[in-house]
Amino acid sequence: MDSINFQEPTLYFALAHILFNPIFWNTAARAEYNKKLLTKLAGGNGRFGCYGLAVTIFTLGITRDFLYHNALAAQPSHPFFDQDMVKISAVLLFLTGNVLVLTSMWALGVTGTYLGDYFGILMKERVTGFPFNVCDNPMYVGSTCTFLATALWYGKPAGVFLTAIVYLVYKVALTFEEPFTAKIYANKDKKN
Numbered sequence: 465m466d467s468i469n470f471q472e473p474t475l476y477f478a479l480a481h482i483l484f485n486p487i488f489w490n491t492a493a494r495a496e497y498n499k500k501l502l503t504k505l506a507g508g509n510g511r512f513g514c515y516g517l518a519v520t521i522f523t524l525g526i527t528r529d530f531l532y533h534n535a536l537a538a539q540p541s542h543p544f545f546d547q548d549m550v551k552i553s554a555v556l557l558f559l560t561g562n563v564l565v566l567t568s569m570w571a572l573g574v575t576g577t578y579l580g581d582y583f584g585i586l587m588k589e590r591v592t593g594f595p596f597n598v599c600d601n602p603m604y605v606g607s608t609c610t611f612l613a614t615a616l617w618y619g620k621p622a623g624v625f626l627t628a629i630v631y632l633v634y635k636v637a638l639t640f641e642e643p644f645t646a647k648i649y650a651n652k653d654k655k656n
Contacts, residue, residue, distance in 0.1 A: 467542055467621035475622055478535035481528040482630055486637040489521050493582040497648070503583060510583040511575070518578035532611065536620045545619030558613035564606030567595045577603070581648050590649075604634040 469475070495501040502513035544550070569577045571593060575585045595602035611630050615623025 467540065468625055469539055469622070472535070472538045474531070474535040474538045475626075478528070478531040478626055479629060481524075481531050482626060482633060485521075485524050485528055486633055488524065489517070489579065490637060490640055492517055492520075493579045494644075496579075497582040497644075510585065514575050514578060514580045514583045514585060518574055521578055532614070532623075532626060535626065536614065536618050536623050539620045539622035541619035542621050543619075545616060550616050550619075554613045554616035556613075557609045557616065561606040561609030561611075561613060564595045564599070564602040564609065568602040568606070571596065581645060586649065586652055601634070601638060604638070608634065 492502065496503065496513065496517070500510075502517055503510040504513075506513035506516055571591045572587075574580075575583070576587055576591070581587070590596075595606075599605050608627060608631050611627040612624065615621075615627055
């Protein structure tokens with residue numbers, strides 16, 4: 465029995481969406497920062513532009529998760545995952561991942577979560593409390609944990625494969641996001 469069915473189209477739909485999302489939000493954010501494109505589309509209101517981007521990113525995340533679940537449903541399970549420790553690990557990863565994502569969203573608010581800094585909506589200071597005192601990128605870490613938890617719970621090697629892609633895509637995205645965000649806040653400090 466093959467562990468992953470690479471002939472199944474739903475695997476590639478999920479993979480495409482996993483790759484597309486961070487490319488989209490980074491491209492949209494850069495277009496906003498450099499050309500104020502989304503602010504212009506929102507009638508000159510940067511906050512509305514940020515909210516529009518937030519709704520778009522949130523919707524893309526739901527779509528990605530839907531496609532991920534569809535891909536897993538079409539993939540074979542592996543008996544290795546039918547162990548109590550794997551199921552317990554899945555539950556713990558799911559809880560950890562959701563705590564990291566939800567508490568980081570709470571700490572950052574809508575504009576902090578959804579790239580408000582590219583719109584000039586800056587935080588007064590860097591958030592250093594939980595969950596940012598546990599890891600630097602709790603949304604990405606939490607999201608990756610949740611993907612892996614789902615793969616383990618359903619016993620799908622394809623889910624583990626897709627989770628590895630999620631992890632790599634987030635690592636690449638951070639190589640673009642972190643220096644650019646640092647530049648935005650460095651420019652803020654220069655102006656002050």
